[in-house]
Amino acid sequence: MMSKPITVLVSIDSNSLLLGARHYKNYLASLVEKYNLGSIVDVLETGSLGDYGKGVLFLVLPENTVYSVKSEADVEKIVLEHLLKGRIARELVVEDLSVEGSVEAKSTTIEERVVLRNAGSIDPRNIEEYIALNGYQGLAKAFRMEPRVVIEEIKKSGLRGRGGAGFPTGLKWEFTQKVDSPDKYVICNADEGEPGTFKDRLIMEGDPHSVIEGMIIAGYAVGASKGYIYIRGEYFESVASLRRAISQAYEYGLLGASILGTDFSFDLSVRLGAGAYVCGEETALIESIEGKSGRPRLKPPYPPVSGLYNKPTVVNNVETFACVPPIIDKGANWFKAIGTNSSAGTKVYSLCGNLVKRGIVEVPMGTTVADLVYKFGGGIPDGRAVKMVQTGGAAGTFIKPEELGAPLDFDSFKNFGAALGSGVILAIDETHCAVDIAKNLMEFFAHESCGKCSPCREGTHIIVHILNEFSKGRGTRELFDQLYDVADTMEDSSFCGLGQAVPIPLRSILDRFKDEFLAHVDAPQCPIGVCKFDKKKKR
Numbered sequence: 001m002m003s004k005p006i007t008v009l010v011s012i013d014s015n016s017l018l019l020g021a022r023h024y025k026n027y028l029a030s031l032v033e034k035y036n037l038g039s040i041v042d043v044l045e046t047g048s049l050g051d052y053g054k055g056v057l058f059l060v061l062p063e064n065t066v067y068s069v070k071s072e073a074d075v076e077k078i079v080l081e082h083l084l085k086g087r088i089a090r091e092l093v094v095e096d097l098s099v100e101g102s103v104e105a106k107s108t109t110i111e112e113r114v115v116l117r118n119a120g121s122i123d124p125r126n127i128e129e130y131i132a133l134n135g136y137q138g139l140a141k142a143f144r145m146e147p148r149v150v151i152e153e154i155k156k157s158g159l160r161g162r163g164g165a166g167f168p169t170g171l172k173w174e175f176t177q178k179v180d181s182p183d184k185y186v187i188c189n190a191d192e193g194e195p196g197t198f199k200d201r202l203i204m205e206g207d208p209h210s211v212i213e214g215m216i217i218a219g220y221a222v223g224a225s226k227g228y229i230y231i232r233g234e235y236f237e238s239v240a241s242l243r244r245a246i247s248q249a250y251e252y253g254l255l256g257a258s259i260l261g262t263d264f265s266f267d268l269s270v271r272l273g274a275g276a277y278v279c280g281e282e283t284a285l286i287e288s289i290e291g292k293s294g295r296p297r298l299k300p301p302y303p304p305v306s307g308l309y310n311k312p313t314v315v316n317n318v319e320t321f322a323c324v325p326p327i328i329d330k331g332a333n334w335f336k337a338i339g340t341n342s343s344a345g346t347k348v349y350s351l352c353g354n355l356v357k358r359g360i361v362e363v364p365m366g367t368t369v370a371d372l373v374y375k376f377g378g379g380i381p382d383g384r385a386v387k388m389v390q391t392g393g394a395a396g397t398f399i400k401p402e403e404l405g406a407p408l409d410f411d412s413f414k415n416f417g418a419a420l421g422s423g424v425i426l427a428i429d430e431t432h433c434a435v436d437i438a439k440n441l442m443e444f445f446a447h448e449s450c451g452k453c454s455p456c457r458e459g460t461h462i463i464v465h466i467l468n469e470f471s472k473g474r475g476t477r478e479l480f481d482q483l484y485d486v487a488d489t490m491e492d493s494s495f496c497g498l499g500q501a502v503p504i505p506l507r508s509i510l511d512r513f514k515d516e517f518l519a520h521v522d523a524p525q526c527p528i529g530v531c532k533f534d535k536k537k538k539r
Contacts, residue, residue, distance in 0.1 A: 005040055005041075005042070006040055006041045006042070006060065006061065006062075006083060007041075007042045007044060007060075007061040007062075008028060008041065008042070008043050008044070008058055008059070008060050008061075008078075008083075009044055009045070009046040009058070009059040009060075009061065009120070009121075009123075010024065010025040010028070010043065010044070010045055010046065010056065010057075010058055011046060011047070011048055011049045011056065011057040011058070011059070011120065012025075012045045012046065012047070012048075012205070012237075013047060013048040013201070013202055013205050013206070013237065014198075014201060014205065014235070014236075014237045014238070015048075015198075016048070016056050016057070017237060019055060019056050019070075020056060021056045024056050024058075024069050024072070024074075024075050025043060025045065027072055027075050028043050028058075028075050028078075028079065029043045031075065031076065031079045032079070032083070035079065035083075035084060037079075037083055037084070041083055044123045045123050045124070045125065046059070046119075046120050046121065046122060046123055046124070046206065047118075047119040047120055047122075047124050047202060047205055047206015047207060048119060048120060048202040048205065048206050048359070048360065049066065049120045049359075050116070050119075050120065050359045050360050050361060054068040054094055055068040055069050055070040055074075056068070056069045056070070057069070057094065058078060059120065060078070060082060063082075063088070065082070065088055065093060066093065066094040067082075067089065067092040067093060067094065068092055068093075068094050069092070074092055077089050077091075077092060078092065111361055111362050111363055111376075112338060112346050112362065112363055112364050113346070113362050114323060114326055114335070114338070114345060114346045114362065115203060115210070115319055115322045115323060115346065115348050115362055116203070116206070116207070116348060116360070116362045117133075117207075117210075117326065118130065118133055118135075118206070118207040118210065119202065119203065119206030119207050120206065121133075122207070124205065124206055124207055124208055124209075124241055124245070125241075125244060127209060127245065127248040127249065127252060130207070130209040130210075134329060135209055135210075135213065135325075136209070136213055136254060136325075137325075137329045138213060138217060138324065138325030138326065138327070138328035138329035139213050139216055139217055139220075139254070139259075139260070139325065139328075140260060141328055141329055142217045142220055142221070142328050143220065143259075143260060143262050143264070147177065147220060147221045147222070147223065148177070148221075150217065150220065150221040150328065151170050151173050151174050151177060151221050151222075152170070153170075153327065153328060153331070153332045154169055154170035154173060154221070154324065154327065154328075154332070155168065155169075155170030155171060155174070156170075156332035156333075156336070157170070157327045157332035157335040157336055157344060157345070158332075158335070158336050158339075158343075158344030158345070159320065159323055159324070159327060159335065159344065159345060160343070160344075160410060161316060161317055161320050162317050162318075162319035162320045162323070162347065162348070162423070163189060163280075163316070163317030163319070163320065163422060164194075164317075164392070164393070164395070164420075164421045164422045166410040166420070169316060169320055169324075172304055172314060172316070173218060173221055173222050173314055175302075175304035175305060175312075176222040176223075176224070176304040176305075176312040176313065176314050177221060177222040177223060179304075179305055179312040181311055181312050183225075183226075183309070183311045184219075184222055184223050184224035184225070184226075184311055184312045184313065184314075185224050185226050185227065185228065185307065185308045185309075185311060185312070185313040185314070186215050186218045186219045186222070186224045186226075186227040186228075186313070186314045186316075187227065187228050187229075187230060187282075187285070187286070187289070187307075187308065187313060187314065187315045187316075188211060188215055188227070188228070188229040188230065188316065188317070188318060188321055189230060189280065189282060189285055189315055189316065189317050189318070190204060190229055190230060190231035190232070190235075190238070190317075190318050191230055191231065191232055191273050191276075191279045191280050191285060192232060192235075192280075192318075192422075193232065193275070193276070193277040193279070193280045193448075194277075194280070194393035194394055194395070194421070194422045194424060195393065195394045195424075195441075195444060196350055196352045196353070196390075196393060196394070196424040196426050197350050197393055197422045197423065197424050198350050198352075198360070199319065199348040199349070199350045199360050199422075199423055200317070200318035200319060201235055201237075201238050202360050203318050203319060203322055203348070204231075204235070204238040204241055204242055204318060205237050205238050205241045207322070208241045208242050208244075208245035209245050209248075209249070210321075210322040210325060211229070211242075211318055211321045211322050212242075212245055212246060212249055212254075212255075212268065213254075213324070213325045214316075214320075214321030214322055214323070214324035214325055215227045215229075215268060215321050216254070216255070216259070216266050216268075217324050217325065217328060218314055218316070218321065218324065219264075219266045220264050220266070222312070222314055224266070224312075224314065225265055225266055225267065226266070226267050226268075227266065227267070227268040227269075228268070228269060228270070228271050228289055228308075229242055229268070229269070229270045229271065230271050230273055230279070230285050230288070230289060231270060231271070231272060231273065232272075232273050232275050233272040233273055233274060233275060234275055239270060239272065242270055243270055246268055246269070246270070249268070255267065255268055271288075271289050273285070273288055273294070274288075274294070276288075276294045276448065276450070277444075277448035277498070278294060278295065278296065278448060278449070278450045278496070278498050279294040281296050281496050281497050281498065282303055282307075282315040283296045283297035283299065283303065283307075283496075284296045284297075284450070284496070285315070286303060286307055286308050286313065286315070289308060290308065290309065293450075294450065295450045295452045296450070296452065296495060296496035296497075296498075298495075303315050319348055319423075323335070323345060338364050338365070339364045339365030339366055339409065340364075340365050340366040340407075340409050340411075342409065342410060342411055343365035343366065343409035343410045343411065344365065345364075345365060346362050346363060346364050346365065347362070347363065347364075347365055347367075347408065347409075347420070347423055348360055348361070348362045348423055349361050349362075349363070349372055349376075349423045349424070349425050350422075350423060350424050350425065351372065351376060351377045351425050351427075352424065352425070352426055352427075353425075353426040353427040353428055354380050354381065354384070354386075354427045354428060354429040355373065355377040355378060355379070355380065355381070355425075355427045356377065356378030356379055356380070356381050357376070357377050357378040358377070361376045363376070365408070365409040365410075366407045366408070366409050367407065367408060368404065368405055368406060368407050368408070369389055369391060369399065369403075369404045369405070369406055369408060369418060369425065370404040370405055372408075372425045373386065373389060373404060373425065373427055377425065377427065380427060380429050384429040384430055384431065385401070385429065385430045386401050386404075386427055386428070386429060386430070387400075387401070387428050387429055387430045387432060387434075388400060388401075388428045388434070388437075388509075388512070388513070389404065389425060389426065389427050389428065390424065390425075390426040390428070390505065391408060391412075391418045391419050391420070391421065391424065391425060391426075392413075392418075392419030392420055392421020392422060392423070392424060393419075393421045393422040393423075393424040394424075394441060394444060394445070394505065395419075395421060395498075395501035395502070395504055395505060396419040396421040396422075396424060396504070396505060397413065397417060397418055397419040397504060397505060397508040398437075398505060398508045398509045398512060398513075399417065399418050399508070399512070400512050403416070403417070403418065406418040408420050417508070419504065431528065431530075432528065432530065433516065433526055433527075433528040433529075433530035433531055434509055434513035434516040434517065435467060435470045435471050435516065435517055435520055435526070435530075435531055436471060436528075436530045436531055437509065438467055438505075438506065438509050438510075439464065439467040439468065439470075439471055441505060442460060442463045442464050442467055442502070442506065443464055445460045445463075445498070445502050446460035446461050446463070446464050448498070449498065449499070450498070452495055452496075453493075453494055453495035453496075453499060455489055455490050455493040455494045455495075455499055456490060456494045456495065456496075456498060456499030456502070459486050459489060459490040459494075459499065459502070460490075460499075460502060462486050463483060463486055463487075463502075463506065466479050466482060466483055466486075467483075470517060470520045470521075470531075471520070471526075471531040471532070472531070472532065472533060472534040472535070473520055473523070473525070473526070473531070473533030473534060473535045474534070474535060475517065475518075475520045475521050476521060477518065477521060480510070480514075480517055480518065480521075483506065483510060484507070484510065487502070487503035487506050487507055488503070490502055490503055491503045516528075520533075
C-alpha cells in the first residue's frame with residue numbers, strides 16, 4: 001500500500017454531473033472507507049479539468065495522473081491498482097492530460113493560465129483553498145492604493161472586455177468613477193447565451209471567488225457599494241457555486257460593511273435571468289434586473305454614466321472580472337507581457353463541434369485558430385477533413401481551412417476576417433452542408449430576436465425563409481442576392497447589437513461557400529446529401 005498522502009480530485013461541472021460525477025465520487029469515497037484508506041486518501045471536488053468527451057475525470061495527486069471514469073468498475077480499478085497497489089491503471093489514463101511524476105499536469109504547462117489559474121486544482125466550495133493560493137491578495141493590495149491608481153493599473157495592463165466587444169476595461173471604470181453620484185453599481189454579465197460558449201460557466205463553477213474578488217476591486221475603484229451577478233437561470237451548478245462563495249465571503253468579512261477593516265462596504269447578490277440571448281446586451285440585462293422585459297435601451301446615455309436605476313454602472317463579463325485580481329496582485333506589466341502589443345493577456349476558448357478534444361483552454365492572445373483546432377482540440381475525429389471553423393460564437397465568422405493560420409486577438413477581424421468574439425471555436429467537418437449550417441444558425445437568431453425593432457424582427461425571419469428555400473432545392477440566384485440585401489438593411493438599421501451582428505456570420509458563410517449555396521439552385525440533390533430537396537412545390 002502507498003504510504004504518502006494521496007488526493008483524488010473529481011472534476012465537477014455541469015457536463016460531468018450529467019455523466020454521474022457525484023455518483024462516482026461518492027462511490028470512490030465508499031471504497032476508500034471499505035479498504036481503510038481514509039488516513040492517506042482524500043476525495044475532493046474540483047472544477048473542470050478542461051476536457052469534455054472522456055467521461056468523468058479523476059485527477060490523482062501527487063502523481064498528477066488523470067483518469068477517465070465511465071463506470072463503477074473503472075472506479076474500483078483505480079482504487080485497487082493505484083490507491084492500494086501504487087501502480088498506474090494505464091488503460092484508464094488520459095495521456096494528454098497526465099504527466100506521471102511531474103510537478104504539475106500537462107494541461108497547465110501547454111497553456112498560459114490566468115483566468116483558470118485555480119480551476120481544476122482547488123475545491124471551489126472551500127474559500128480557504130482559494131485564499132491559500134493568493135486569493136484576495138489582489139483586493140488587499142488594492143485597498144492600499146487610491147481608487148484612481150487601481151483604475152490606472154487596469155488601464156496600463158491593457159485589459160479589454162472578454163465578452164466580445166473588447167472595450168478597454170480601465171476606461172469603462174474611469175467613466176463611472178468620474179460621475180458624481182452617491183449610488184453606483186457593478187454588474188457581472190454571466191448571461192452566457194452564445195451557442196457553443198461555456199467558458200464562463202466553468203469559471204464560475206471552478207473558481208467563483210476569482211469573479212467575486214474582481215467585482216469587489218471594481219466596486220472599490222469606481223465607488224460602488226452594490227453588485228449583482230446576472231446569470232442564466234438554467235445554470236444550476238453555477239448559481240449554487242456563486243451563492244455558496246458569496247456566503248463564505250460575507251462570513252470571512254470580504255463582503256458587507258468595513259471590508260478587511262477599511263471604510264469600504266460592498267454588497268453582492270445573484271440575479272437570475274430567463275435565458276434570453278438578447279439579455280447579453282448590457283442595457284437589456286439592466287432592464288431585466290429592474291424587473292422589466294429584457295429589451296435594449298436607446299443609447300446614449302451609456303451604462304457607465306446612467307445604467308441600473310439610472311445610476312452609474314460598470315458592466316463586465318465573468319472572464320474580465322476574473323482577470324482583475326492577478327493584475328492588481330502581480331502588476332500591470334506582468335499581464336501586458338502576455339499576448340500581443342494590441343491585445344494583452346490570455347483568452348479562454350470553448351472548443352466544440354467536430355473535435356477530438358472538446359472543452360476549455362486558456363492561451364495567450366494571438367494564438368492561431370490552427371493551434372486551437374489541432375494542438376489543443378486534437379483535430380477532426382475519424383480522419384475527416386475540416387470544412388469550416390466558426391470563431392467568436394453565433395455572431396462570429398466562418399473561415400475555411402486555408403485561413404486557419406489567422407491569429408486571434410482584438411485585431412483579428414479587421415486584419416484576417418476572423419472574429420474573436422466570446423471565444424468559441426466551433427469546428428465543422430466535411431460531412432456538413434453550408435446551407436444547413438446557415439439555416440440552423442439563423443433560426444437561432446430569429447428565435448432570440450426580442451422583436452423591438454422591425455429590421456431584426458422581420459429580417460431574421462426573411463433570412464430563415466430564404467434559406468429554407470435553398471435547403472429544399474428551390475433557391476434562386478435572386479434569392480441568394482436578396483440575403484445580402486437583408487443583411488445590409490439589418491446592419492444599418494437594427495436597434496441593438498443582436499440585429500447588427502447577424503450579418504457578420506451570414507456574409508462570411510455566403511462569401512466563402514457561395515458555390516455550395518448556388519449548387520442548391522441547379523443540382524438534383526444537395527451535394528453533401530444533408531438537405532432534403534423538394535422541387536415539386538412552388539415557392
